Amino acid sequence: MTPAELADVVLSAAHAVFSERGLDRSALPETTAVERPRNPDHGDYASTLALQLSKKVGVPPRELAAGLAEQLGRAPGIKSVEIAGPGFLNIRLDAAAAGQLARVIVEAGDGYGRSDRLAGEKINLEFVSANPTGPVHIGGVRWAAVGDALSRLLRATGADVGTEYYFNDAGSQIDRFARSLLAAAKGEPAPEDGYGGAYIAEIAEAVRGIRPDVLELTDDAAQEVFRVEGVALMFAEIKSSLQAFGVEFDTYFNEKDLHDRGELDLALNRLREQGHLYESEGATWLRTTDFGDDKDRVLRKSNGEWTYFAADCAYYLDKRERGFERVVIMLGADHHGYIGRMKAMAACFGDDPERNLEILIGQLVNLVRDGAPVRMSKRAGTVVTLEDLVDAIGVDASRYALARYSSDSPIDIDVELWTRATRDNPVYYVQYVAARTAGVARNAAEVGLTRGAADDFQPELLSHDKENELLKALAEFPAVVATAAELREPHRVARYLEESVAASYHRFYDNCRVLPQGDEEVTDLHRARLWLNDATRTVIANGLRLLGVSAPERM
Incomplete structure (x- = not known):
């Protein structure tokens, strides 16, 4: 039951x-x-x-x-x-009702833990969205792990989810990036406000491979070539590194498209219709203070240039026009100030900012080695990147470590801890149960022990205290998944796998022999315990899958 x-x-x-x-x-x-x-x-x-x-x-x-x-x-x-x-x-x-859960889990397989709790909700989930001016840094990697896990949780609870990467390919940061590439190609120092790191020289060289004549052009023309080709190369690298990390998006949205398709004008007109725009000193303003913002916001400057906030407005409207009822945006630790203005902006469009817009803020991440922070990437020059993290501890450990903590808490990732093959390494502790349950199943087959037909399963035999404890831990999984999805807290799944399932399984394994020993005959108790072993494997695998982490059969 x-x-x-x-x-x-x-x-x-x-x-x-x-x-x-x-x-x-x-x-x-x-x-x-x-x-x-x-x-x-x-x-x-x-x-x-x-x-x-x-x-x-x-x-x-x-x-x-x-x-x-x-x-x-x-x-x-x-x-x-x-x-x-x-x-x-x-x-x-009674033991029979409790033990019956093992069969329910095994027969449900990948479906155990899934529900329709959020059925009917259409959610747009935007995360990472790093500027294409450098590799994904460790803060963005945290949102890659947490955001991808959250998308899996939302889908597991019945929501219709669209994941999205906002590709900032317009604006002054792209101009600085292009100038940095041009300077590197010429062998000159990076501009004072530009970007450094070995990757700039690498991309500049790659652009020259595509356009050998680029340095024969005027500086303005050459800078445009570096802008177009450099951004394309940088984004291809970002996309490739995220895919290698197990993260892919349903939509890669270009900011430039908002400008090219006239969507900023559309958003401006919609806000004007709502009665929240006014003109002052030649600029166009949005009266966000009507909805709790600390000051009104400029959408279009007096010189006719659009502000970043105007693009934010147009992008939000675009998502809503695509039918997403809830827009969830995951931002870095330095974006707390965005919450008030974005909530006010949603209200200016006539939306309910508590229902239609949700903003999650992630805190800082440090990579630590020998007790001291790792502060510099050899390639990026100023930041620790996704590749640095993966090179240090691997994809599985990276994803688990980043998703294991509440995203509103800063974390230190200790290289020594997360590469250790011991029980104090959380991901090893959980994956070891995945491997052990698979090993028990293999060894059972070798001695002729099978679960047998479901109708022959005798759940009342699972009456040991440690069997009951493990069954109760496995029973919690659907509720854990639903709560983690509703609260946007993937770390609940990781902690549950460690503290409930893995811990209970180890105690069960130490006290309840699954396999017959020596010449001992296979009994119905062995078969019942094999059902419980395989149910544990199912829950561990399903939980790790929600975190984007593998459930190995051998370690």
């Missing part, structure tokens, strides 16, 4: 009690939930439904709890129900 199934049984019992006592059934919720008690001695699951309903129907909570307990005691699969405190229900399942 899964927690969701037990919650349905509790709700059915409540309906029965309300009918018997003539209570107002409209007070009953459409759904309820059960939780694992902090103290296992209190039972397998707990319900607070009696406490929630007592005031609504004018019945003392313990009296209502007593009626629920009596009804639940008649339900198949429930061993006992106890009333605690002011009206808590502590529920124990």
